[in-house]
Amino acid sequence: MAFVIPFVILTAAYAALQTFPFGGRHILTVDLFHQYAPFYNLLREKILDGSSFFYTGAIGLGTNFYALFAYYLASPLNLLLLLFSPAYLTEAVFLISLIKVGLMGFAFYHYLRVSFRRRGALAVAFSSFYALSGFVLAYSWNVMWLDTLILLPVVLLAMIRLIRDGKWILYPVSVALLLLTNYYTGFFAAVFTALYFPILLLRYTRDRMPAKRALAAGKTILLSLAGAALSAFLLYPAYRALAITSAAGDQFPKAVEMGGRPLAYLGQLFPFLQPTVRSGLPNLYAGLPLLILIPVYFLSSRIRIREKSLNGLLLIFLIVSFDNNVLNFLWHGMHYPNQLPYRYSFAAIFLLLTIAYDGLRSVREFRATEIGLLGFSLVFVIPVVAALEPDLKLSPWTQWGAMTLMLAYTLLFSNFKNRRYKNRTQVNILLAFMIFEILLSTFSGIYYMDQNEYYGSRDGYSAGSLISSVRDAASQLKESLGEGTGYRMEITPHKTSNDPALYGLTGISIFSSTSPKAPVRFMRDLGFQTNGINSYQYRGATLFSEALFGIRYIISREKPAFVEKERRVVLGNDLITAYENPYVFPAAFLADPGLLNYKGAGNQVFENQNALAKALFGRTDLLFHTVRQDRAEGLTGSSTVYSFSGSAAGTRRMTLTYAIEDSGPFYLYLDMRSHDLEKIEVRTSERTFKLDGGKKRIHELGGLLAGTELQLEVELSEGASESGSFEARLARLDTGVLESLSKESQAA
Numbered sequence: 001m002a003f004v005i006p007f008v009i010l011t012a013a014y015a016a017l018q019t020f021p022f023g024g025r026h027i028l029t030v031d032l033f034h035q036y037a038p039f040y041n042l043l044r045e046k047i048l049d050g051s052s053f054f055y056t057g058a059i060g061l062g063t064n065f066y067a068l069f070a071y072y073l074a075s076p077l078n079l080l081l082l083l084f085s086p087a088y089l090t091e092a093v094f095l096i097s098l099i100k101v102g103l104m105g106f107a108f109y110h111y112l113r114v115s116f117r118r119r120g121a122l123a124v125a126f127s128s129f130y131a132l133s134g135f136v137l138a139y140s141w142n143v144m145w146l147d148t149l150i151l152l153p154v155v156l157l158a159m160i161r162l163i164r165d166g167k168w169i170l171y172p173v174s175v176a177l178l179l180l181t182n183y184y185t186g187f188f189a190a191v192f193t194a195l196y197f198p199i200l201l202l203r204y205t206r207d208r209m210p211a212k213r214a215l216a217a218g219k220t221i222l223l224s225l226a227g228a229a230l231s232a233f234l235l236y237p238a239y240r241a242l243a244i245t246s247a248a249g250d251q252f253p254k255a256v257e258m259g260g261r262p263l264a265y266l267g268q269l270f271p272f273l274q275p276t277v278r279s280g281l282p283n284l285y286a287g288l289p290l291l292i293l294i295p296v297y298f299l300s301s302r303i304r305i306r307e308k309s310l311n312g313l314l315l316i317f318l319i320v321s322f323d324n325n326v327l328n329f330l331w332h333g334m335h336y337p338n339q340l341p342y343r344y345s346f347a348a349i350f351l352l353l354t355i356a357y358d359g360l361r362s363v364r365e366f367r368a369t370e371i372g373l374l375g376f377s378l379v380f381v382i383p384v385v386a387a388l389e390p391d392l393k394l395s396p397w398t399q400w401g402a403m404t405l406m407l408a409y410t411l412l413f414s415n416f417k418n419r420r421y422k423n424r425t426q427v428n429i430l431l432a433f434m435i436f437e438i439l440l441s442t443f444s445g446i447y448y449m450d451q452n453e454y455y456g457s458r459d460g461y462s463a464g465s466l467i468s469s470v471r472d473a474a475s476q477l478k479e480s481l482g483e484g485t486g487y488r489m490e491i492t493p494h495k496t497s498n499d500p501a502l503y504g505l506t507g508i509s510i511f512s513s514t515s516p517k518a519p520v521r522f523m524r525d526l527g528f529q530t531n532g533i534n535s536y537q538y539r540g541a542t543l544f545s546e547a548l549f550g551i552r553y554i555i556s557r558e559k560p561a562f563v564e565k566e567r568r569v570v571l572g573n574d575l576i577t578a579y580e581n582p583y584v585f586p587a588a589f590l591a592d593p594g595l596l597n598y599k600g601a602g603n604q605v606f607e608n609q610n611a612l613a614k615a616l617f618g619r620t621d622l623l624f625h626t627v628r629q630d631r632a633e634g635l636t637g638s639s640t641v642y643s644f645s646g647s648a649a650g651t652r653r654m655t656l657t658y659a660i661e662d663s664g665p666f667y668l669y670l671d672m673r674s675h676d677l678e679k680i681e682v683r684t685s686e687r688t689f690k691l692d693g694g695k696k697r698i699h700e701l702g703g704l705l706a707g708t709e710l711q712l713e714v715e716l717s718e719g720a721s722e723s724g725s726f727e728a729r730l731a732r733l734d735t736g737v738l739e740s741l742s743k744e745s746q747a748a
Contacts, residue, residue, distance in 0.1 A: 060510030134285030175227025297359030375410025486587025525600025562702025
């Protein structure tokens with residue numbers, strides 16, 4: 001039941017949102033949508049093809065797949081992907097997620113049974129609270145983290161068996177698995193295990209002589225090192241790969257800062273909160289009974305003072321870690337996380353539930369009036385904390401719901417000492433209320449995740465007629481190329497940040513925490529869209545940069561808004577069209593030694609591409625010719641950086657007009673500097689189309705004829721900054737020079 005209850009409740013919550021097979025939606029959101037699911041497809045292909053696990057050319061100009069596997073894909077449950085075709089990738093992820101949540105409950109139940117040497121129905125409820133905690137509901141999309149929450153209870157029950165019973169074999173194996181399945185969150189769990197070890201050692205060796213206690217401690221330390229050593233074959237190469245990413249080298253905090261938010265952390269124990277995903281407070285919810293049982297534990301005369309003191313100190317340390325910038329930095333591996341704060345908060349949930357379960361046995365020590373006073377006080381604490389901490393995402397109905405449940409728990413716990421009721425009846429009623437709370441909190445959490453992050457339609461992601469056409473086109477194009485040509489293909493418009501991995505292509509787009517930082521800077525300087533950290537995309541390509549990186553084919557899901565005059569149509573149907581770049585360079589050619597001296601210069605993307613072409617071929621011909629604006633309305637400034645000012649009331653339009661003197665393909669580089677935009681439009685006498693100006697990159701405008709007047713209209717949203725600036729650079733590509741370079745590369 002510890003597996004079944006969380007599995008069924010989470011399935012029901014997703015079913016209520018019409019997730020396939022109960023509807024037409026999937027559970028992919030945030031990075032699961034853009035990163036993990038595409039990588040799962042890449043893993044599936046590698047297993048079936050038998051290709052190397054050390055390298056992949058599918059994404060990012062070629063990538064260290066071993067490091068990517070260690071970070072994202074090492075869970076043994078990923079073998080279930082082999083049971084699903086690519087069209088059912090979203091359902092494979094769905095099933096894997098559900099199984100992992102069920103295994104969390106199963107593992108925590110057995111941890112409680114081994115730790116306290118008793119079985120009971122309420123242990124199932126506590127296990128379900130663990131499996132469907134606020135942390136899990138917030139980060140269930142982070143599928144690779146879930147293995148850590150399965151294995152943490154296994155590691156600790158193995159440690160207990162080692163210390164108490166002398167049974168050692170499970171411990172090093174479980175430690176190795178903890179680090180292998182996901183070393184990132186495995187690090188958090190390992191730190192918590194080290195902190196919790198003295199408590200377990202003193203609890204389970206309290207009747208032993210100091211020498212035997214020291215022997216047990218020594219065995220545990222040696223076997224911990226053995227478990228870490230067993231995982232070194234994966235962790236050491238991953239460590240070396242991470243050393244060249246943006247995650248390496250964060251500066252230690254210069255000053256110690258405290259947030260001073262104890263009431264906020266208390267409020268995070270309340271049910272029905274909106275999960276913290278991108279920013280906010282730590283996800284700590286693990287059942288409302290904690291608020292009663294934690295005080296009961298620390299006030300109990302049954303539990304030794306030393307044990308209560310150690311657990312209390314560890315709990316305080318975890319809370320202070322949330323509040324203190326230095327400790328928070330150290331917990332995150334001396335790194336400032338990019339969104340997703342307090343990634344180790346599951347350790348606090350584990351400790352809280354363990355303490356509360358131990359305190360459950362002490363409820364009968366207290367009179368009904370004492371439990372009642374505690375419970376009624378907590379009923380009124382809920383609205384007080386909500387009023388004092390506005391950052392708590394508590395709506396009025398969630399406050400009333402939490403207060404009602406707290407009142408019910410108060411009545412139930414206060415009657416535990418009442419002999420008029422049978423013990424089994426009391427337990428069954430309490431169990432029913434706890435399962436009811438888990439059901440409500442899970443439905444609430446999944447609902448908020450859908451509202452804030454959104455679960456999309458499966459049709460058009462990995463399934464549907466459009467995706468079948470994309471895969472068929474990719475297969476035909478690969479077959480026409482033959483093996484070993486080294487050419488790439490990309491998809492436009494994009495669906496995810498890793499479309500080549502998702503659809504079985506060889507492309508350049510990548511979004512991965514294991515991506516080195518140097519290529520990101522290189523691609524940014526060429527005008528590609530990047531996040532400045534660990535991602536660069538095909539978006540922002542020119543015919544030259546396509547040719548240079550061997551992108552021979554573009555599969556378009558939509559008809560281009562601009563006039564396509566250079567690329568040739570090679571195949572298509574009503575849903576997709578495949579274009580070929582006629583200027584594509586070979587995968588390898590002899591370059592000029594000047595290439596070693598090439599350096600990009602920030603936002604001067606067209607100058608950078610000219611400089612790169614010169615460095616490659618040693619020629620002075622200009623590929624790109626910049627075009628100055630003819631006039632500007634509502635703007636002042638130079639030929640590339642434009643400033644505006646005025647009232648923030650209403651929307652504001654600004655226009656740049658360019659006179660096109662020579663025919664050819666044109667490109668526009670935009671850096672809107674994070675201004676709130678209503679729209680960006682490009683207009684000629686023949687057509688008007690919108691641009692996505694949210695990220696700085698190059699936009700392809702297609703072929704324009706001499707004598708054309710081109711207008712760029714920028715409209716700011718209502719309430720945008722009263723003043724500011726943005727950058728706009730227009731350039732024409734000389735296809736004659738590009739054709740000459742292409743022929744030279746083929747000859748070389």
